[in-house]
Amino acid sequence: MVKDFESLPHTADIKIRVYGKTKKDLFRHALIGMFQVIGPKIAGCHVESGRVVCKELPEKHDIAVEALDDVALLVDFLSEALYLSDVNNEAYLDVVIHELTDQKIKATIYGAKVKGFEVVELKAVTYHDLAIKKVDDVWQADIVFDI
Numbered sequence: 001m002v003k004d005f006e007s008l009p010h011t012a013d014i015k016i017r018v019y020g021k022t023k024k025d026l027f028r029h030a031l032i033g034m035f036q037v038i039g040p041k042i043a044g045c046h047v048e049s050g051r052v053v054c055k056e057l058p059e060k061h062d063i064a065v066e067a068l069d070d071v072a073l074l075v076d077f078l079s080e081a082l083y084l085s086d087v088n089n090e091a092y093l094d095v096v097i098h099e100l101t102d103q104k105i106k107a108t109i110y111g112a113k114v115k116g117f118e119v120v121e122l123k124a125v126t127y128h129d130l131a132i133k134k135v136d137d138v139w140q141a142d143i144v145f146d147i
Contacts (some may be wrong), residue, residue: 005033014145024097026139031095039118040091057110070102078125120147
């Protein structure tokens with residue numbers, strides 16, 4: 001089984017490496033990793049094996065994003081989720097991707113209201129060293145978040 005994401009060391013920001021058997025998996029794991037890595041504090045949820053686990057994710061939003069290529073699409077998709085998180089005071093721990101091409105994504109993100117974050121709030125998704133590549137039949141991307 002392919003793992004979904006892992007934290008990587010970074011001097012000033014937060015960096016994760018995301019994996020997926022498909023690009024849909026990669027985008028899903030990027031969203032999950034972005035919020036899990038900062039430890040959202042959510043009423044009624046608990047931490048299990050270092051991850052926030054919720055029985056229900058009552059908040060949902062539809063996202064439709066278009067971009068020039070898959071790298072810009074990933075940044076824009078995560079940036080839209082981060083924007084919605086800031087505006088609605090929510091964290092998103094799952095997503096259903098309805099459509100994905102290298103230039104377009106349509107998805108529904110699922111989350112819950114937050115009381116804060118264990119680590120820090122993210123300011124932005126960056127393009128720093130970002131590339132989507134396939135390594136031994138597994139899609140992968142390193143993503144740096146500005147804090």
